[in-house]
Amino acid sequence: MDILIDTNRLRLSNDPKSFNPLLSTIIFLHDSLGCIKLWRDFPEELSKSSNCNVLSYDRQGYGKSDSFSELKRNKKYLHKEADVLAKLIDQLALKNVILFGHSDGGSIALLAASLYPEKIKGIITEGAHVFVEKETLQGIKDAKVAYETTNLKDKLAKYHGKKTEDVFRMWTETWLSPSFKDWNIESYLPGIQCSSLIIQGENDEYGSMDQVSSIVRKTSGDSKSLIIPNVGHTPHKEATEVVLKKTTDFTLNL
Structure with a gap:
C-alpha cells in the first residue's frame, strides 16, 4: 500500500505499521532516474530470503512523489x-536499519552511514560514486544522446509522468556542470563504522573500479x-541471483 509522508513529500512502498x-528493515534507495517500481520484485525477494522488513520510497521529484521544490542542485544535494x-x-x-542503495542511492547510503552511524546497522551499495571521473561523465553524455534520439524519454515517463523532464x-545538468567536477565525498568514508557490501558490475558504464577501491x-x-x-550499472537486474544470494548472506551475518 502506498502512503504519503507529507512532512518529507515522499511516497513509500509499504505501510511501516505492518512491519515486524x-x-x-532494509531501505532501498533508488538511482538518479529510478523510483519504487523500477526495483521490480527484488525488494520482496530479498525480504523473503533474508527475513527482513523492506521499504523503498520515491525521493521528492521521482515516481509518485511530489514535484521537486527546487529545480537546480548544488554539490550538497545528496547530503x-x-x-x-x-x-x-x-x-x-x-x-536495525540496513540500506541498499543503487548509484545516487548508493552515495546517499554512504553519506547517511557516515553522518548518522547510530541509525544504520549495515549498508549495501551498487555502482555508488564517491568522486567524479571520466567514465561517469561519458556515461551521462551517452544517456543524453539516448534521451534525445531513442524512446528513453517515453520509458521514463511511464514512471515519472510530468516530472520526467525535470x-x-x-x-x-548537475553532473556535467563544470562546478561539479570536484565533487568528492571520500572524506566521509572513515566515518562509516558499520559493515558494508560494495557491489559493482565489471562493465559499469558510469564508474571504474577506483570507486570501489576507495570505499573499501x-x-x-x-x-x-x-x-x-x-554486467553493467544495474547488477540486481543483470545478475539477480548472484546479488540476491550475496546480499542475503550479508544481511544474515550482520
Whole structure:
C-alpha cells in the first residue's frame, strides 16, 4: 500500500505499521532516474530470503512523489537526501536499519552511514560514486544522446509522468556542470563504522573500479567488495541471483 509522508513529500512502498518490530528493515534507495517500481520484485525477494522488513520510497521529484521544490542542485544535494533519510527513519521509528542503495542511492547510503552511524546497522551499495571521473561523465553524455534520439524519454515517463523532464535534466545538468567536477565525498568514508557490501558490475558504464577501491579502503567498518563479471550499472537486474544470494548472506551475518 502506498502512503504519503507529507512532512518529507515522499511516497513509500509499504505501510511501516505492518512491519515486524523484531526484524531488521532494509531501505532501498533508488538511482538518479529510478523510483519504487523500477526495483521490480527484488525488494520482496530479498525480504523473503533474508527475513527482513523492506521499504523503498520515491525521493521528492521521482515516481509518485511530489514535484521537486527546487529545480537546480548544488554539490550538497545528496547530503540533503541523507538528512531526509535520517528524518524518515526517526519518523517511522525504524530500528536495525540496513540500506541498499543503487548509484545516487548508493552515495546517499554512504553519506547517511557516515553522518548518522547510530541509525544504520549495515549498508549495501551498487555502482555508488564517491568522486567524479571520466567514465561517469561519458556515461551521462551517452544517456543524453539516448534521451534525445531513442524512446528513453517515453520509458521514463511511464514512471515519472510530468516530472520526467525535470528528473533527467537535473541529473545531467548537475553532473556535467563544470562546478561539479570536484565533487568528492571520500572524506566521509572513515566515518562509516558499520559493515558494508560494495557491489559493482565489471562493465559499469558510469564508474571504474577506483570507486570501489576507495570505499573499501577508507571505510572504518568491515567493508567487502563484490565485483560481478559481464554486467553493467544495474547488477540486481543483470545478475539477480548472484546479488540476491550475496546480499542475503550479508544481511544474515550482520
